[in-house]
Amino acid sequence: MLRTNLTHVLSNQEHAELLQENENVMICCGRMGPMCIPVYEVMEELEGEYTNVKFADMEFDSPDAKVIRNLPECRGFAGLPFVVYYKNGQVVKATSSIQSRDQITEILDQHFGNNHK
Amino acid sequence: MNNHYDIIVIGGGAAGLTAGIYLSRAKVSTLILNEGAVGGQMVLTHEIANYPGIENISGYELARNMKTQAQKFGCVIKSNIKITGLKLNGELKEITINNKDTFTSHAVIVATGGKPRAVGVPGEEIFKGKGISYCATCDGDFFTDKEIIVVGGGNSALEEAVSLTKYASKVTIVHQFDHFQALEHYVAEAKSNPKINFVMESKIIEFMGDESLRKVRIENRATNEISEMNVNGVFIFIGYVPNTAKFEGMIDLNEYKEIIVDKNLATNIPGVYAAGDSIVKRYRQVTTAVADGTIAALSASEYVNNLKKELVTV
Ligand SMILES: Cc1cc2nc3c(=O)[nH]c(=O)nc-3n(C[C@H](O)[C@H](O)[C@H](O)COP(=O)(O)OP(=O)(O)OC[C@H]3O[C@@H](n4cnc5c(N)ncnc54)[C@H](O)[C@@H]3O)c2cc1C
Numbered sequence: 001m002l003r004t005n006l007t008h009v010l011s012n013q014e015h016a017e018l019l020q021e022n023e024n025v026m027i028c029c030g031r032m033g034p035m036c037i038p039v040y041e042v043m044e045e046l047e048g049e050y051t052n053v054k055f056a057d058m059e060f061d062s063p064d065a066k067v068i069r070n071l072p073e074c075r076g077f078a079g080l081p082f083v084v085y086y087k088n089g090q091v092v093k094a095t096s097s098i099q100s101r102d103q104i105t106e107i108l109d110q111h112f113g114n115n116h117k
Numbered sequence: 118m119n120n121h122y123d124i125i126v127i128g129g130g131a132a133g134l135t136a137g138i139y140l141s142r143a144k145v146s147t148l149i150l151n152e153g154a155v156g157g158q159m160v161l162t163h164e165i166a167n168y169p170g171i172e173n174i175s176g177y178e179l180a181r182n183m184k185t186q187a188q189k190f191g192c193v194i195k196s197n198i199k200i201t202g203l204k205l206n207g208e209l210k211e212i213t214i215n216n217k218d219t220f221t222s223h224a225v226i227v228a229t230g231g232k233p234r235a236v237g238v239p240g241e242e243i244f245k246g247k248g249i250s251y252c253a254t255c256d257g258d259f260f261t262d263k264e265i266i267v268v269g270g271g272n273s274a275l276e277e278a279v280s281l282t283k284y285a286s287k288v289t290i291v292h293q294f295d296h297f298q299a300l301e302h303y304v305a306e307a308k309s310n311p312k313i314n315f316v317m318e319s320k321i322i323e324f325m326g327d328e329s330l331r332k333v334r335i336e337n338r339a340t341n342e343i344s345e346m347n348v349n350g351v352f353i354f355i356g357y358v359p360n361t362a363k364f365e366g367m368i369d370l371n372e373y374k375e376i377i378v379d380k381n382l383a384t385n386i387p388g389v390y391a392a393g394d395s396i397v398k399r400y401r402q403v404t405t406a407v408a409d410g411t412i413a414a415l416s417a418s419e420y421v422n423n424l425k426k427e428l429v430t431v
Binding site (some may be wrong): 032 | 197252254
């Protein structure tokens with residue numbers, strides 16, 4: 001399990017449930033590595049601000065993470081972490097490699113509305 | 118919210134966190150403002166094996182320990198912020214973050230470190246994470262049995278090129294000069310590796326591809342000849358640049374944009390000190406950043422104490 005304070009998605013089923021139960025979801029699929037940790041840290045900070053978004057992580061090397069690794073939106077990705085944004089269960093955006101807080105909030109505001117605190 | 122502190126530290130890497138530990142432990146009220154993730158370059162380091170007293174630790178853990186230690190002494194840390202206003206002259210320093218909150222202090226320590234140097238040519242932003250990487254340990258396994266390029270000629274470039282041969286079928290080192298800056302044993306190890314070959318006196322002038330990187334255009338600096346090479350990945354290790362752009366025109370910088378300091382790590386502005394990789398120095402390591410953080414903290418707190426005494430006697 002990843003050592004973050006985010007909700008951990010551990011299986012295919014948990015992934016499906018998360019998308020079903022939440023309108024706006026951001027999942028960071030990575031390892032405890034240099035490019036991933038800063039993204040988890042930003043997500044942990046944003047949890048309190050973007051109460052309209054569910055923030056979660058998933059271990060890149062777990063077999064069930066193919067639900068993210070094999071997404072068509074992630075084709076061509078070659079940098080950890082893979083971050084996927086879902087609205088009503090549909091992928092609205094995916095990014096590869098480290099992203100700054102500004103880059104992340106721009107995506108959240110664009111796709112999920114900036115009605116955060 | 119109390120927005121006044123004795124000292125504000127800009128940057129929460131090894132230098133800034135050390136300053137935070139020393140200052141807060143001495144009951145000097147301290148705020149650390151950090152633009153990215155706390156820990157700075159330590160977070161980018163998978164394993165640190167040369168920090169005295171700790172045989173082996175991940176950079177992330179060392180950073181987390183330093184952060185917790187500073188917070189336990191009462192240091193306030195704000196991460197992932199953006200400094201949008203800066204007034205360093207005068208006895209009261211003012212720093213605004215996110216165009217919203219303004220903080221004041223008697224002294225400031227600049228510990229903004231450095232960031233990886235980019236090649237700075239077309240396509241680099243587009244293919245970041247889609248073939249272009251700055252971290253071999255993070256992304257090496259995406260290039261298993263593929264052909265890649267490593268850009269650079271220093272220790273990191275040659276060391277990482279050798280480590281990437283674990284995954285890649287072929288590694289081409291592209292370097293702008295006809296000789297390497299790396300230590301001899303790194304060069305020898307790379308030269309003796311059958312998977313590594315060299316394109317010297319050359320630089321990448323464009324990254325090209327579709328949904329991921331497919332090829333690069335390379336210019337030979339001696340002949341000006343331009344060629345194309347098909348590759349799946351490019352790893353860039355061409356050094357670091359100091360994060361000092363914000364201070365240009367305020368704090369004196371040298372020709373490499375490093376902050377000029379005296380032996381107490383004071384800058385040209387009274388009450389403004391600097392520490393770590395952003396200052397003029399030869400060896401950039403966690404140990405030297407930690408040492409700088411200590412010196413800057415002690416110098417800055419002495420400055421603040423004297424200032425407070427003056428204010429009382431006036
Ligand atoms: C891949 C890699 C491996 C390394 N391996 C080792 C090793 O094994 N051993 C060793 O001793 N050293 C190693 N180093 C070097 C070492 O990590 C650095 O010398 C040291 O961490 C520098 O610390 P610093 O605090 O000066 O700067 P940084 O670590 O760069 O921290 C600066 C901080 O300031 C923040 N910042 C920047 N601009 C602003 C701004 N305008 N406002 C607010 N905040 C800002 C940054 O986000 C960052 O958090 C390595 C470096 C790298 C990149």
